[in-house]
Amino acid sequence: MILSTVLQEKKRIDYMLTKYQETLSELPKGTISEKQVKGNTYYYLKYRDGKKVVSKYVGKNEIETVRQQINKRRHIEAMIKSLLEEQRLATKILEGNL
Numbered sequence: 001m002i003l004s005t006v007l008q009e010k011k012r013i014d015y016m017l018t019k020y021q022e023t024l025s026e027l028p029k030g031t032i033s034e035k036q037v038k039g040n041t042y043y044y045l046k047y048r049d050g051k052k053v054v055s056k057y058v059g060k061n062e063i064e065t066v067r068q069q070i071n072k073r074r075h076i077e078a079m080i081k082s083l084l085e086e087q088r089l090a091t092k093i094l095e096g097n098l
Contacts, residue, residue, distance in 0.1 A: 010090040013083050020080050027073040
């Protein structure tokens with residue numbers, strides 16, 4: 001009975017990991033940086049593409065949306081990390097190594 005519960009939990013974890021990965025692929029990565037030029041503030045989304053650091057201009061009307069998306073991405077990355085730990089534990093239990 002316990003093994004069937006662990007198996008159900010592992011399936012749920014696998015499903016959630018798949019959904020989180022799909023969501024991550026749609027969200028921007030990187031951080032927002034601000035640059036002051038002649039008293040005006042300009043916003044840029046900075047992220048790595050291989051070894052290069054890419055800066056993309058973000059308009060003032062889009063900045064809050066991009067900030068929310070980046071915060072959502074960080075939250076999902078933390079959830080994925082937690083789920084991966086749970087997945088490893090469930091796998092160990094199912095293999096009888098615990």
